[in-house]
Amino acid sequence: MLERIEYIAGMIGEQRHLRALRDGILLGMPLIIIGSIFLILGNLPISGYTEWLNDLGLAPVFAKIVNGSFGLMALVAVFGIAKSLAEFYDVDEISAGIIALSSFVIVTPDLISKAGSGISYIYLGSSGLFVAIVVGLISAEIFRFFVQKNFTIKMPAGVPVAVEKSFAALIPGLMVILVWSLIYLLLGFAGIDNIHTLLTNTLGKPLGVLGSSLWGTLIIIALNSFLWLLGIHGANTVIPVIQPIWLQNSDANRIAFQAGKELPNIVTNEFMLNFVWMGGGGATIGLVICLWLFTKSKNNKAMGKLTVAPGFFNINEPVLFGLPVVLNFKLLIPFIIAPVVAAVVTYAGMAMGLVAKPAGIIVPWTMPPIISGYLATGGKISGAVIQAITLVLTVVIYYPFVKLMDNADLKEEAAEEVFNTDDKKVIS
Template identity: 50%
Template sequence: MSRVNGFLEERLMPVASKVGNNKFLIAIRDGITLAMPLIIIGSLFMIIASFPIASWEAWLGEIGVADYLWKGTDSSFGLIGLVASFGIAYSLARQYKVDGIGSGIISLSAFIMATPFISSDAGAGMPVAYMGAKGLFIAIIMGLINGYIYQWFINKNIQIKLPDSVPQAVSGSFSAIIPGAVIITMWLVIYGALTSLNLPNVHDIAQVILGKPLGLLGNNVFGTIIVVGLNSLFWFVGIHGGNVVNSVMQPVWIANLDANRLAYQANEELQHIITVSFMDNFVYIGGGGATIGLVLVLGYLARKKHTSKQTKALAPITVTPGLFNINEPTMFGVPVVLNVMLIVPFILAPIVNVIVAYSALAMGLVPLTKAAASWTMPPIISGFLITGSISGSILQIVLITLDILLYLPFVLAIEKRYKALERKEESTVKKVNVDKGIVS
């Protein structure tokens, strides 16, 4: 085991660390995370509007509230692409020690610049679909390109500089003029060229270039198993797997959830099983590695009389956060990181969750997800909210039971090791006391 741990630390850790610290991946993660409150707020409006009681929905329609609730959903959930175009450029510029707000604003303008407008009697307008999940892929591409170009100009000092006596807010806005003009003009030329040649707009092109390959990986059970396995492997070597793997796949899962939302609003059949809600609330229960099974086993053992001191100390700091899907205390406290004794269930538990949950939704035993719950929402409650059915909660209970059974034999082995170490320590202390003539 020490040899395996040595190999992981010397060979895999440096590689994983470089991937985990990649500026572009961090920018994607932070930019999309910036939009997550809107997804959750929009989902709350949606849950209220579509609460699974027929008389409730009918009553909301009769009093005229339903349309306002759906308006709230469209005006929050439906803006994630727009927000991400700002957030990704903002995050990337900040990592290069450059003003992020200027970068984000320029990127937001370029995003709107590259989006085809629609005309009506009220005037030209931007399609709502492109502001939402449909625009998420081009938001990623443009956010990264725009953020990098912006920081390059600033760091190369190609900017309008005002005297130090000028307020920072004013001088900062002038600094953005040259890189902003270049970025916006560049996307305007691209938009004009595509339009004049009757080619698809940048959103449709990005959907093919980025959306299709990622969709092949993230829209089927086999690809999802690979993604989940990679997430666990990154976590195992001490890198936040969600920040690396999920930041790449999240646009696909969010787009799938948004497509389900729109289908539900239109009274059409929902199409996507694997969504961001599916991953957060059915696969990663308790956090990466589905560690809710691990912490519940620790909590159970801690209540027993002859449990090791180590387990009794770990239970309070791991169980409560674990119920809210916060597993950093578990990852570094047990620890799970670089602990060869836990690698099997840590990889296997979320994979089992994928297979069981996917099968349940595919067979129609549980409705497909159409709303998002906060990732810190405890299981059983979140299962009901994202599916609108008690069967979602029942599925979570089944998954948690399976996770407990998977972790149980491995935790018992670790507990046995804890006890052996404590007995050895007590024996050593007793021997030292005897040698010193101390009678206990």
Template identity: 50%
Template structure:
């Protein structure tokens, strides 16, 4: 175990620290976070549209008319279907902030680049026709949502890199000092914006003469599809969870780093489930962002809510009891920094083992339960990660009690895994306290 701690300190932490500070990963993570409030708001309307109450649909139809559901879901479409647009702006904005160039201009240019790379053609089947026809001049809604996420992120990073390099080389139009600052900034962005638009336009022109036809097709076939396939598997979920908790064990925010890479994949899989759920179909994916947030990380990374309950119920040492009292309130809302840094779990050779083992076991149990049909899959409803267990499992499965029952089972599994290691650590702390009190009385 000493060798493992030495590895974390000397080999793992330096590399992980450099990854954590990587500007582009941070920008992707923060840009996606910009879309989350909208997704949560849209999910509230999605919940209202599919409340599992007998007679609910008939009641709503009687009060608001037969088309009540389609009208209620307007905000769902208005929030989920612009996910890529928000991320395009957000990623560019956050990256520009890190480079200390105008983030507002960078976000606007990124959005223009994304729309430029997107073909304005949609398929439409006229009434009475047997085949769909291409309709030009229409922005495809599907590519503005989760399907366009990867293109939006890639072009946001590319456009911001071009923008900041030209700005930093001072290839800009400067107006006299008397010009209002907002007008002056818009002219400063003129040349960089031209080069971004020119670059993306040339890329589109080149790709259109290839069999791929568009940037979206290239990214989907070469990048997005393989990553979605890997990220949606049991093996991919286990690897992600191990990396998250290895990073946390070294004192680095593992969920933020791994989420920066895997977050777009899990968000896309979540939206596929949302579309299926909204259409009254079985959600296709087990692995989504909610899979981890609500069934694996009860109490926060490491599923530490079980350990907090152990502190409150069986702890002998005053230190553990005190940490338990401090940690229970945030733990119920899946916040566990008081545990990870207060016990501590970080760099602790005893507690690192269950801290990594418990989530891995929960991933396997949860995946098998959902894939086998014993438990409902996540419905695509973006339940906030701070929602307490039991409630969140019910909401995230679209009102299925099996989601809550699985959360309860996972809680007891994690408690069983933590128990022997916690007892060992608690007895060690208790012995230290007894030794201190004995030395004081002497």
């Protein structure tokens, strides 16, 4: 049964479209993090700081940097998704990505004014993610179909490779753009002037219920932990489907934070990565601290010393595969319960207004707890405090299970020492 589950989950995790989705969104992470840095710099919680920035003329510059980095999330994603999928099919990934980017611009409605026309930042950022995903995946599929069917222009030998690739992409690229142009035309005839609104309502709302609600979040957490216990990379299997929702929520909070308005969302990308999965999947920060401070067996103490430093930077592969946690059903209960408790306590604190909500600032996932909570909430001390509380709770949850495991390991080590001693006596 477990082998069957592992096989199915492994196939899902390696499914080409999900991999393209994951890799495409990850391509934009450097820009998102850079934008978050300037979002922090533009909104430091210091009295008179924002007025000082305005006086210097830096506030609009910082805002422009944020829009030109964080605000291009969908634009980067559509290129990255198409590129990744085309790379899987072993066709020209750069051309596929560029053509998908062009298709995204074609189907996105223009803002028209007396000064001219253009595209709103709204659709270039998180609000355009669903269209970016659909356009990226479909464009790459159409592109590779025509390439693999040899509907391409062949150039004579001796032509530079760059020129050859450009002409080879001409017909497949033309077909991709014609398809999206036709879709744009048909939607206009149907009275639908915005594909972004259409896809957000049809795809975004059902996923939004799962990705934004507490109960949906708990399901995702439990599934992620269960897959990790089977030795399957839970994050690669679960997160690609739901992360666009978290990123949309993060960006909505970012826009509200910049405008000085009430933050609309609790469950965001940073809520999950910085407040729930502290130490990595399973909130294993509590586990590595228990191994480090409260174990007596040689193996567990050594494992604690080796894993506590990476654990504080949210890298938990050493403990997952070194202890191991994978296929260790003695740790099944805390591995699921610890992140669930962290999510419930943090969500409750934010819902009651005791803890600041995530401000849409994407903090690198390797940022240690306490610091990451402070930064993710826009410099609010309550973000650090709630992380300290949940960190202690994860230690408390893991402690009895680690002690039971450690006591069993101590007995085994003692028995092994006796056995080795008896062997030496026999030999002598």
